[in-house]
Amino acid sequence: MYETIDGNATKKDSRYLAITNAFLPGEDSVAEKMRDAFEKIVEGRAADIGFLYDSVEAHPKTPLTPDAIRIVLPKIRGDAVWLRVETILQSILDTTLSPSRSRRMWLNQIVAEEDALYGPAEWDVLRDETKTLAPGDEIVMGFDGGLRDDSTCLIALRVSDMCAFVLGLWERPDGPSGKDWEVPRAQVDSAVHDAFSTFEVQGFYADVALWESFISEWSETYGEGLAVKAPGKDSIGWDMRSSQKASTLAHERLMRSVFDQKLCHDGDLALRRHALNARRRTNNYGISFGKESKDSPKKVDAYAALMLAHEALFDLRARGKKVRKRTGRGFFL
Known part of the structure; x- marks a missing residue:
């Protein structure tokens, strides 16, 4: 229709x-x-066709309490004055109805699917658009790479405040322009080198799948100057396929930082999309994540890169070593 x-x-x-x-x-x-x-x-991933979208949604942290609802609901209903606040409040307080339904129906909030890791309420409350990444900041980085269909992402996590920033995201375009598309590896390589020249990189964890040669070169070039090393065969490679237990525990640490609101982000929409696309995957070691299906176009690679950056920061705080910056000066006796 x-x-x-x-x-x-x-x-x-x-x-x-x-x-x-x-x-x-x-x-x-x-x-x-x-x-x-x-x-x-x-x-910016699709042409602006004059599409007007207007949505008045309650703040993600709005509690389902009588005092809060009496304040918020009149703002959400707008000029639909026939919606009686007290009647709706009775429905919201009815314990036979799920809170997610009340939030969707009456607060106009987009709630998460049953197997989603996060909903907009959990993710958007971490947004701080005043945060910016400045040259010289101490960061750790995470990288998850694809080749054609999957996205490739480089994430920075600032050491001082655990704020996440997208340094680069490469995704196949929609439509005809996406035919035969491949990740521009030279651009990705340049983004990594730019990050090391711009920021004080303390750790860098990169999933090795499909990017082994590049990761080996990055490790050879920058590994000695990192304060924390990846658990793989070199200083940067962190193979997410090698240990389900290690990946699951790393993911649960990231989830705890999100739910405890210790992590923040600058509101990047692509990172938000990937995080909200992530689906709960339970195994013998706890809660991991994945796409909604193997062939789903809803990508989660930026979220995977965030997990690796978060794990690098966790290791840095647990066992990182202070690295003395090289001055380039020599002394002779």
Whole structure:
């Protein structure tokens, strides 16, 4: 029906208006597709076709308490004054109904799917758009690389405040331009070298899959100056395939930092998208993560890079060694 409406509106050179409650993630509804399309436009991954998206959503930390609801609900309902606050409050306080339904229906919040690691409430509360990464900052980095279909991402995590920044993200474009696309490896290599020349890199953990030769070269060039070394055969390579236990424990440490709000980010939309795409995967060692399915176009590689950067910071604080900067000066006796 949506496609028919769009076709008829195009023929008449007219517009149409779609109004709905917050969609339920995972149903692949038209409302969910519209939100995804809008976020692609905002990220710059899709052409701006004059798509207007207006959504009044309650703050992620809004508690489902009578005092809070009486303040927030009139702001969310706008001019829909026929929605009685006290009646809706009774529904919200009804313990037979799930809190996620109340948030979606009455606060217009996009809540997470059942197997999602995070919802917007857990991720967006960590946003601090005043944070910036300055040359000379001490950082650790995480890297997860692909070749064609999967994304490739380089993440920095500042040592002082555990704030995450995307240093580079390379993704296959949508549509015809994505045919036969490959990750521009020279650009990725340059981004790594630029990071080492711009910031004080204390640790760098990179998943070795498909990038073994590059990681070996990075390790040879910069490994000696790192304060913390990866557990693999060189200073940077961290093979996520080699130990399910190590990867799971590293992921649980990242989850704890997110839920305890010890980690922050600058609001990068691509990182947000990848984090919200991550799905819970339980194994014998705890909670790991993955895509919603093997062939899903919803990528999680930036989240994987964040996990590796977080693990480098964890190791730095636990067993890192102070590295004396080289001055380039020599002394002769």
